Amino acid sequence: MSHNLTRGIVRSLGIVALALPGLVAAGSAAQAGGVSGPAFYVDHELYRTVATPTDLSGTGAPDQAWDTIYSFGAVQRSVATAAPGDTGYNGGRWQVHAVSLTGSYADALAAGDLDGNGVLDATDEVRAAIDGGALVDNGVVRYFVCTVNPVPRGNA
Numbered sequence: 001m002s003h004n005l006t007r008g009i010v011r012s013l014g015i016v017a018l019a020l021p022g023l024v025a026a027g028s029a030a031q032a033g034g035v036s037g038p039a040f041y042v043d044h045e046l047y048r049t050v051a052t053p054t055d056l057s058g059t060g061a062p063d064q065a066w067d068t069i070y071s072f073g074a075v076q077r078s079v080a081t082a083a084p085g086d087t088g089y090n091g092g093r094w095q096v097h098a099v100s101l102t103g104s105y106a107d108a109l110a111a112g113d114l115d116g117n118g119v120l121d122a123t124d125e126v127r128a129a130i131d132g133g134a135l136v137d138n139g140v141v142r143y144f145v146c147t148v149n150p151v152p153r154g155n156a
Helices: 003-031 105-112 123-131
Strands: 040-042 045-048 067-071 078-080 093-101 135-145
Touching: 067 123, 078 123, 093 105, 105 123, 105 135, 123 135
Parallel strands: 040 078, 067 093
Antiparallel strands: 040 045, 067 078, 093 135
């Protein structure tokens, strides 16, 4: 077998191995109707989404083409800067900023939970926690597209 043919087969197998988990997840989402459960907050309201396997990191689009989602990992649900109907909403094009705690979650709430409801659920609260030194914005980790759908009352 030629070196080029072997390299092509190995490359193809690698691509399949990388793509398979995404295809399985997409199939599972399609079987479940594609709609997530409660996923993130915008201005103190809970939203869900239909996730898409998009990667828009190489588009070169300017910063104003994106809205921001602050991702807390496993600490709490994410917080987004805009939803449909908001001035400047960019139609579900997102840049995800990873945020991390500098101390405890209680410290982040003390610095940023402006309405005292026990969760950071609005951009102004995330910014207050960052400005107060309780959170660090680690920058953009992903660019993608997904929908923003209000969670029906009683389904939170």
